[in-house]
Amino acid sequence: MKPLTLAQAKLLTPNDYLCSRIHKKKDGRPITVRVNGQPQVWKRNPGAARVPWKYGLYEYGAVTETDLKNWTLCTPWGDPAPAKKRPKKISMKKPKRVRMQIPIEGFLNL
Secondary structure (H helix, E strand, O other): OOOOOHHHHHHOOOOOEEEEEEEEOOOOOEEEEEEOOOOEEOOOOOOOEEEEEEEOOOEEEEEEOOOHHHEEEEOOOOOEOOOOOOOOOOOOOOOOOOOOOOOOHHHHOO
């Protein structure tokens, strides 16, 4: 399992899952936490990021740029996650209006 990078941390979205590389459950599996919000990034310090997470019913925390090496992407079951693709940019242009051409022959058959 590869450690989380800063670029991956900035692309995380709510409901993504992270696995701890140092904290384990009683049976030896890594602890799996759910990302609980958008990652915070700062314009003045582009090397900083904060990713909020939730574990169970009452435990909350955050992964910062200093903790990235202790976390990895995974599925809700603790399996390694596939590489995440960048989302496509959505254009805000209005679609072109298309005129429908109705065949005249169909209307003249009486």
